[in-house]
Amino acid sequence: MMQISSVYVLKYSSSEEDSIAKLPFENDQLSNLSALVEEPKSKLLHDISSVEDDSFNFTQRYSVTLKESTTSDTDDTEKSDNSIKEKDPHIIILEEIFLELKKNIPLLDKPRAILSQDNKVLFPSVIYMVEDVKEDVSAKHLYVYPLKDSMSVRNCVGLFSRPKKLGSTDAEKLEVHEVDNGFYLPEKDCICSFHVKTVGTQQKIIKTTKVYKAFAFSELFELKKINERYAEHTIDKFIAKDDPLKLTQDKYGVSFAGNSDVEVKKVKDKVTSDELLSKSFARFRGTQNSTIQKVGIVRFKKAIKRLNEYVDSDASANFNKFNIPTIDEENKKIIVNEEQVAVFAELIQNNVVERILNNSIQIPYFNRS
Structure with missing residues (x-):
């Protein structure tokens, strides 16, 4: 208790x-x-x-x-x-x-x-x-x-028992209480x-x-609004001029189609307009304990290649090649635009790269009816 x-x-x-x-x-x-x-x-x-x-x-x-x-x-x-x-x-x-x-x-x-x-x-x-x-x-x-509203009490009369017996009987003493305004306190749920x-x-x-x-x-707690705010913060960390957030063991940066104000706004609008994407970005920290930071860029590239092969070979694929991020090896950048942000959001989640390489390809954003 x-x-x-x-x-x-x-x-x-x-x-x-x-x-x-x-x-x-x-x-x-x-x-x-x-x-x-x-x-x-x-x-x-x-x-x-x-x-x-x-x-x-x-x-x-x-x-x-x-x-x-x-x-x-x-x-x-x-x-x-x-x-x-x-x-x-x-x-x-x-x-x-x-x-x-x-x-x-x-x-x-x-x-x-x-x-x-x-x-x-x-x-x-x-x-x-x-x-x-x-x-x-x-x-x-x-x-x-x-x-809850159902717990409010107004202008009512209640009959309550007290743990006190009346004389030699087993009947409990009863009291009447009039309540003008009040509420019940929750006991469960x-x-x-x-x-x-x-x-x-x-x-x-x-x-x-x-x-x-x-x-x-x-x-x-209005978690949807809070997730939107934190998701935007995560995107800002990727494009920060000082010490931007980088991914993989090889420290590749993320470029949202060149990081122009217009392109970044498109990405943010796409993310914050979808509850699933907002949640994914809001909860991503990119610390050294993150699985994506333990993956080398070679394996990350293989995952990107596997996604492209999947789109080419599987008629049931519910996303297209233009939805898959690309890699700029010369500048050590992962390139993401508004059409690719849903796949990118999945790639940075826990163990997803390894699952893709093991032919388990699920992109929740595109799986919804």
């Missing part, structure tokens, strides 16, 4: 300031609530911490973990913008909320404040915070549950959780986001 230490209502916005209010519970009320709330099951969550793991596109329950080291609270809370952008969006979203909760959050003065005039909830989620401290390990956990564990005097920090309902997570 989770031991809830505080409760908040949240309205998240990817473009504006979040709306958060704290519910004014006493300790005994929190203990009672803790006994009622169902803790989500974390077993069988698919770990997508390897950000180029393309199986992420097909899973509804998953987790992402980030390990950091810091020497002070300032180091943890005041990251530079560039540092933040290197993290997975799933970590960033919950981390920002976690840091917000460290501030002086206003108390919800009355239940009516979270309801609109037509009785719709203005805060679509509830956060239960749990804190654990054991020797040199401290941990904080945020559990996010949906607050956790959407996601965020866990921050600090270990030892060196302040090793482990952060994990667990998603139990992928669609609800995407809706609640």
